Amino acid sequence: MIEIRFHGRGGQGGVVASELLAQAAFLDGKIPQSFPFFGVERRGAPVTAYSRIDDRPIALRTSITAPHVVVVLDPGLLATERVTDGLKPGGLLLVNTTHAPETLAAPGGVRRAAVDATHIALAHGLGTAMLPIVNTAVLGALARATEVVSLEALSRAVEQFVPARPEENRLAARDGYLGVRTVDGTAGPSVPLPTSPRVAGPSLPEGPMASLSSERIHTAAWRTFTPVIHLDRCTKCNFCWKFCPDDAIEFDAVGFPKLRLEYCKGCGICAAECPPKTIEMVAEV
Numbered sequence: 001m002i003e004i005r006f007h008g009r010g011g012q013g014g015v016v017a018s019e020l021l022a023q024a025a026f027l028d029g030k031i032p033q034s035f036p037f038f039g040v041e042r043r044g045a046p047v048t049a050y051s052r053i054d055d056r057p058i059a060l061r062t063s064i065t066a067p068h069v070v071v072v073l074d075p076g077l078l079a080t081e082r083v084t085d086g087l088k089p090g091g092l093l094l095v096n097t098t099h100a101p102e103t104l105a106a107p108g109g110v111r112r113a114a115v116d117a118t119h120i121a122l123a124h125g126l127g128t129a130m131l132p133i134v135n136t137a138v139l140g141a142l143a144r145a146t147e148v149v150s151l152e153a154l155s156r157a158v159e160q161f162v163p164a165r166p167e168e169n170r171l172a173a174r175d176g177y178l179g180v181r182t183v184d185g186t187a188g189p190s191v192p193l194p195t196s197p198r199v200a201g202p203s204l205p206e207g208p209m210a211s212l213s214s215e216r217i218h219t220a221a222w223r224t225f226t227p228v229i230h231l232d233r234c235t236k237c238n239f240c241w242k243f244c245p246d247d248a249i250e251f252d253a254v255g256f257p258k259l260r261l262e263y264c265k266g267c268g269i270c271a272a273e274c275p276p277k278t279i280e281m282v283a284e285v
Protein backbone atom coordinates (compact mmCIF):
# COMPACT_ATOMS: atom_id res chain seq x y z
CA MET A 1 0.00 0.00 0.00
CA ILE A 2 1.16 3.53 -0.77
CA GLU A 3 -0.04 6.42 1.39
CA ILE A 4 -0.05 10.00 0.03
CA ARG A 5 -0.73 13.22 1.92
CA PHE A 6 -1.67 16.42 0.07
CA HIS A 7 -1.09 19.88 1.58
CA GLY A 8 -2.77 22.85 -0.07
CA ARG A 9 -4.98 25.82 0.60
CA GLY A 10 -8.71 26.04 0.35
CA GLY A 11 -9.53 26.80 -3.30
CA GLN A 12 -6.41 25.26 -4.86
CA GLY A 13 -7.96 21.88 -5.58
CA GLY A 14 -6.05 19.70 -3.11
CA VAL A 15 -9.14 17.73 -2.11
CA VAL A 16 -10.13 17.21 -5.74
CA ALA A 17 -6.54 16.10 -6.43
CA SER A 18 -6.80 13.27 -3.91
CA GLU A 19 -10.18 12.25 -5.36
CA LEU A 20 -8.91 12.34 -8.95
CA LEU A 21 -5.88 10.29 -7.97
CA ALA A 22 -8.20 7.70 -6.46
CA GLN A 23 -10.33 7.61 -9.62
CA ALA A 24 -7.20 7.19 -11.77
CA ALA A 25 -5.95 4.36 -9.53
CA PHE A 26 -9.33 2.65 -9.86
CA LEU A 27 -9.15 2.94 -13.65
CA ASP A 28 -5.69 1.33 -13.41
CA GLY A 29 -7.31 -1.65 -11.61
CA LYS A 30 -6.14 -0.73 -8.10
CA ILE A 31 -8.08 -0.23 -4.86
CA PRO A 32 -8.07 3.45 -3.82
CA GLN A 33 -9.24 5.47 -0.85
CA SER A 34 -9.34 9.26 -0.50
CA PHE A 35 -10.65 11.66 2.08
CA PRO A 36 -9.98 15.28 3.17
CA PHE A 37 -9.42 17.05 6.45
CA PHE A 38 -10.87 20.55 6.71
CA GLY A 39 -10.49 22.97 9.57
CA VAL A 40 -13.16 25.53 10.26
CA GLU A 41 -11.67 27.96 7.75
CA ARG A 42 -12.27 27.91 4.00
CA ARG A 43 -10.63 29.83 1.16
CA GLY A 44 -6.92 30.41 1.78
CA ALA A 45 -6.74 28.14 4.80
CA PRO A 46 -4.40 25.15 4.90
CA VAL A 47 -6.22 21.97 3.85
CA THR A 48 -4.98 18.39 4.04
CA ALA A 49 -6.22 15.47 1.96
CA TYR A 50 -5.22 11.84 1.97
CA SER A 51 -5.03 9.00 -0.55
CA ARG A 52 -4.28 5.31 -0.09
CA ILE A 53 -3.71 3.00 -3.04
CA ASP A 54 -3.31 -0.78 -2.81
CA ASP A 55 -3.84 -3.96 -4.80
CA ARG A 56 -6.11 -5.31 -2.04
CA PRO A 57 -9.10 -3.91 -0.13
CA ILE A 58 -8.03 -1.24 2.39
CA ALA A 59 -9.37 -1.65 5.90
CA LEU A 60 -7.57 1.37 7.39
CA ARG A 61 -9.77 4.43 7.92
CA THR A 62 -7.37 6.70 9.85
CA SER A 63 -5.68 9.89 8.68
CA ILE A 64 -2.17 9.41 7.29
CA THR A 65 0.60 10.31 9.73
CA ALA A 66 3.51 8.43 8.10
CA PRO A 67 3.06 8.92 4.35
CA HIS A 68 5.24 7.49 1.59
CA VAL A 69 4.61 10.66 -0.44
CA VAL A 70 3.91 14.27 0.55
CA VAL A 71 2.52 16.60 -2.11
CA VAL A 72 2.59 20.37 -1.50
CA LEU A 73 0.39 22.46 -3.79
CA ASP A 74 1.39 25.82 -2.29
CA PRO A 75 5.11 26.43 -1.64
CA GLY A 76 4.16 29.05 0.97
CA LEU A 77 3.12 26.19 3.23
CA LEU A 78 6.74 25.03 3.48
CA ALA A 79 7.42 27.98 5.78
CA THR A 80 4.32 27.68 7.92
CA GLU A 81 3.35 23.99 8.08
CA ARG A 82 5.43 20.97 9.06
CA VAL A 83 4.53 19.24 5.81
CA THR A 84 7.26 16.58 6.00
CA ASP A 85 6.25 15.33 9.45
CA GLY A 86 6.21 11.53 9.40
CA LEU A 87 7.43 11.26 5.80
CA LYS A 88 8.92 7.78 5.52
CA PRO A 89 12.66 7.31 4.80
CA GLY A 90 12.99 6.68 1.09
CA GLY A 91 9.74 8.54 0.48
CA LEU A 92 9.06 11.45 -1.85
CA LEU A 93 8.40 15.16 -1.31
CA LEU A 94 6.76 16.76 -4.37
CA VAL A 95 6.33 20.55 -4.34
CA ASN A 96 4.72 23.00 -6.72
CA THR A 97 7.60 25.46 -7.07
CA THR A 98 9.75 27.24 -9.61
CA HIS A 99 12.86 26.27 -7.65
CA ALA A 100 15.05 23.26 -8.33
CA PRO A 101 14.28 20.12 -6.31
CA GLU A 102 17.77 20.30 -4.76
CA THR A 103 16.68 23.42 -2.85
CA LEU A 104 13.78 21.70 -1.11
CA ALA A 105 14.24 20.94 2.55
CA ALA A 106 13.43 17.34 3.38
CA PRO A 107 14.55 14.70 5.86
CA GLY A 108 17.69 12.83 4.79
CA GLY A 109 17.09 10.02 2.32
CA VAL A 110 13.85 11.48 0.99
CA ARG A 111 13.57 11.95 -2.76
CA ARG A 112 12.55 15.45 -3.82
CA ALA A 113 10.59 16.54 -6.86
CA ALA A 114 9.59 19.96 -8.15
CA VAL A 115 7.07 21.02 -10.77
CA ASP A 116 6.06 24.54 -11.76
CA ALA A 117 2.36 23.70 -11.59
CA THR A 118 1.33 27.33 -11.09
CA HIS A 119 2.65 28.42 -14.48
CA ILE A 120 1.31 25.28 -16.15
CA ALA A 121 -2.15 25.95 -14.69
CA LEU A 122 -2.10 29.60 -15.75
CA ALA A 123 -0.89 28.68 -19.24
CA HIS A 124 -4.01 26.52 -19.61
CA GLY A 125 -6.35 29.14 -18.10
CA LEU A 126 -7.03 27.16 -14.91
CA GLY A 127 -7.96 29.51 -12.07
CA THR A 128 -6.67 33.04 -11.71
CA ALA A 129 -3.25 34.58 -11.11
CA MET A 130 -4.21 34.93 -7.46
CA LEU A 131 -5.63 31.43 -7.11
CA PRO A 132 -4.41 29.12 -9.88
CA ILE A 133 -5.97 25.65 -9.85
CA VAL A 134 -2.81 23.58 -9.81
CA ASN A 135 -4.15 20.15 -8.94
CA THR A 136 -4.09 18.43 -12.32
CA ALA A 137 -0.57 19.67 -13.16
CA VAL A 138 0.63 18.40 -9.78
CA LEU A 139 -1.07 15.04 -10.35
CA GLY A 140 0.71 14.66 -13.68
CA ALA A 141 4.00 15.26 -11.88
CA LEU A 142 3.02 12.77 -9.18
CA ALA A 143 2.17 10.13 -11.78
CA ARG A 144 5.64 10.38 -13.30
CA ALA A 145 7.62 10.72 -10.06
CA THR A 146 5.92 7.75 -8.35
CA GLU A 147 4.34 5.68 -11.15
CA VAL A 148 1.50 5.11 -8.70
CA VAL A 149 -0.94 5.72 -11.56
CA SER A 150 -0.44 5.87 -15.31
CA LEU A 151 -0.77 9.12 -17.25
CA GLU A 152 -3.39 7.38 -19.40
CA ALA A 153 -5.57 6.55 -16.39
CA LEU A 154 -5.08 10.05 -14.99
CA SER A 155 -6.13 11.59 -18.32
CA ARG A 156 -9.26 9.41 -18.41
CA ALA A 157 -10.09 10.32 -14.80
CA VAL A 158 -9.77 14.01 -15.65
CA GLU A 159 -12.00 13.63 -18.72
CA GLN A 160 -14.65 11.74 -16.75
CA PHE A 161 -14.67 13.53 -13.42
CA VAL A 162 -13.52 17.14 -13.92
CA PRO A 163 -16.66 19.11 -14.78
CA ALA A 164 -14.96 22.35 -15.89
CA ARG A 165 -12.35 22.61 -18.65
CA PRO A 166 -11.54 18.88 -18.84
CA GLU A 167 -9.36 19.27 -21.93
CA GLU A 168 -7.31 22.08 -20.38
CA ASN A 169 -6.93 20.01 -17.21
CA ARG A 170 -5.86 16.97 -19.20
CA LEU A 171 -3.19 19.05 -20.93
CA ALA A 172 -2.07 20.47 -17.58
CA ALA A 173 -1.66 16.92 -16.26
CA ARG A 174 0.40 16.05 -19.34
CA ASP A 175 2.61 19.13 -18.88
CA GLY A 176 3.07 18.37 -15.20
CA TYR A 177 4.08 14.82 -16.16
CA LEU A 178 6.61 16.15 -18.66
CA GLY A 179 7.86 19.01 -16.50
CA VAL A 180 8.58 17.37 -13.15
CA ARG A 181 12.21 17.35 -12.00
CA THR A 182 13.42 14.89 -9.36
CA VAL A 183 16.54 14.41 -7.29
CA ASP A 184 17.33 11.42 -5.12
CA GLY A 185 17.69 11.66 -1.37
CA THR A 186 21.31 10.70 -0.97
CA ALA A 187 22.48 14.31 -0.66
CA GLY A 188 20.22 14.95 2.33
CA PRO A 189 18.53 18.30 2.98
CA SER A 190 20.18 21.27 1.31
CA VAL A 191 18.62 23.84 3.62
CA PRO A 192 17.52 23.41 7.24
CA LEU A 193 14.04 22.08 7.88
CA PRO A 194 11.73 24.60 9.57
CA THR A 195 11.41 23.78 13.23
CA SER A 196 8.52 26.07 14.05
CA PRO A 197 5.81 28.01 12.22
CA ARG A 198 6.83 31.40 10.75
CA VAL A 199 4.48 33.11 13.16
CA ALA A 200 4.17 31.26 16.43
CA GLY A 201 0.58 30.69 17.46
CA PRO A 202 -0.75 30.44 20.99
CA SER A 203 -0.83 27.08 22.70
CA LEU A 204 -4.27 25.63 22.12
CA PRO A 205 -6.52 24.18 24.80
CA GLU A 206 -6.52 20.41 24.97
CA GLY A 207 -9.34 18.53 23.33
CA PRO A 208 -10.44 17.28 19.93
CA MET A 209 -11.16 20.78 18.63
CA ALA A 210 -10.00 24.21 19.74
CA SER A 211 -12.07 27.29 19.08
CA LEU A 212 -10.35 30.63 19.48
CA SER A 213 -10.92 34.02 17.92
CA SER A 214 -8.52 35.41 15.30
CA GLU A 215 -7.55 37.96 17.95
CA ARG A 216 -5.47 35.10 19.36
CA ILE A 217 -4.69 33.11 16.24
CA HIS A 218 -2.77 35.35 13.86
CA THR A 219 -3.91 33.97 10.49
CA ALA A 220 -1.26 36.13 8.80
CA ALA A 221 0.96 33.05 8.99
CA TRP A 222 -1.02 31.54 6.08
CA ARG A 223 -0.66 34.50 3.76
CA THR A 224 1.15 34.27 0.40
CA PHE A 225 -0.74 37.17 -1.24
CA THR A 226 -1.16 40.60 0.35
CA PRO A 227 -4.03 42.94 -0.48
CA VAL A 228 -2.97 46.42 -1.56
CA ILE A 229 -5.72 49.04 -1.48
CA HIS A 230 -5.45 51.80 -4.08
CA LEU A 231 -7.14 54.55 -2.12
CA ASP A 232 -7.29 56.96 -5.06
CA ARG A 233 -10.10 54.78 -6.48
CA CYS A 234 -11.72 53.80 -3.17
CA THR A 235 -15.34 54.91 -2.74
CA LYS A 236 -15.43 54.15 1.02
CA CYS A 237 -18.29 51.70 0.43
CA ASN A 238 -17.02 49.41 3.23
CA PHE A 239 -17.69 46.19 1.30
CA CYS A 240 -14.14 44.95 1.94
CA TRP A 241 -14.65 45.34 5.68
CA LYS A 242 -18.06 43.70 5.52
CA PHE A 243 -16.83 40.59 3.68
CA CYS A 244 -13.42 40.08 5.30
CA PRO A 245 -13.76 36.82 7.29
CA ASP A 246 -10.90 37.70 9.64
CA ASP A 247 -11.76 41.24 10.66
CA ALA A 248 -8.48 42.28 9.05
CA ILE A 249 -9.78 45.64 7.81
CA GLU A 250 -10.43 48.74 9.88
CA PHE A 251 -10.83 52.42 8.94
CA ASP A 252 -8.64 55.46 9.25
CA ALA A 253 -9.76 58.79 10.64
CA VAL A 254 -11.35 59.89 7.35
CA GLY A 255 -13.12 56.61 6.57
CA PHE A 256 -10.68 54.88 4.22
CA PRO A 257 -10.09 51.15 4.76
CA LYS A 258 -6.83 50.18 6.46
CA LEU A 259 -5.37 46.66 6.68
CA ARG A 260 -4.58 44.85 9.90
CA LEU A 261 -1.98 42.62 8.29
CA GLU A 262 -1.37 40.52 11.38
CA TYR A 263 -4.85 39.04 10.84
CA CYS A 264 -4.98 39.02 7.03
CA LYS A 265 -4.64 35.49 5.61
CA GLY A 266 -4.54 36.70 2.00
CA CYS A 267 -7.76 34.98 0.94
CA GLY A 268 -8.58 37.70 -1.59
CA ILE A 269 -12.26 37.92 -0.71
CA CYS A 270 -11.95 41.68 -0.20
CA ALA A 271 -10.48 42.07 -3.71
CA ALA A 272 -13.25 39.95 -5.21
CA GLU A 273 -15.99 41.89 -3.45
CA CYS A 274 -14.64 45.44 -3.91
CA PRO A 275 -17.08 47.03 -6.42
CA PRO A 276 -14.56 49.33 -8.20
CA LYS A 277 -11.83 46.63 -8.03
CA THR A 278 -9.46 48.91 -6.22
CA ILE A 279 -7.85 46.13 -4.17
CA GLU A 280 -4.92 44.32 -5.77
CA MET A 281 -3.58 41.01 -4.46
CA VAL A 282 0.22 41.02 -4.64
CA ALA A 283 2.25 37.80 -4.33
CA GLU A 284 4.65 37.68 -1.39
CA VAL A 285 6.66 34.73 -2.68
Ligand code: SF4
Nearest residue numbers: 244264265267268270
Ligand atom coordinates in the same frame (compact mmCIF):
# COMPACT_ATOMS: atom_id res chain seq x y z
S1 SF4 B 1 -8.14 41.67 4.28
FE1 SF4 B 1 -8.83 40.68 2.38
S2 SF4 B 1 -7.28 39.16 1.92
FE2 SF4 B 1 -7.02 39.73 4.07
S3 SF4 B 1 -8.24 38.23 5.22
FE3 SF4 B 1 -9.55 40.01 4.84
S4 SF4 B 1 -10.67 39.51 2.96
FE4 SF4 B 1 -8.92 38.10 3.08
Ligand code: SF4
Nearest residue numbers: 234235237238240274
Ligand atom coordinates in the same frame (compact mmCIF):
# COMPACT_ATOMS: atom_id res chain seq x y z
S1 SF4 C 1 -14.57 47.61 -1.03
FE1 SF4 C 1 -13.13 48.73 -2.34
S2 SF4 C 1 -14.10 50.71 -2.70
FE2 SF4 C 1 -15.18 49.77 -0.99
S3 SF4 C 1 -14.13 50.57 0.84
FE3 SF4 C 1 -13.13 48.66 0.33
S4 SF4 C 1 -11.40 49.25 -0.98
FE4 SF4 C 1 -12.78 51.00 -0.91
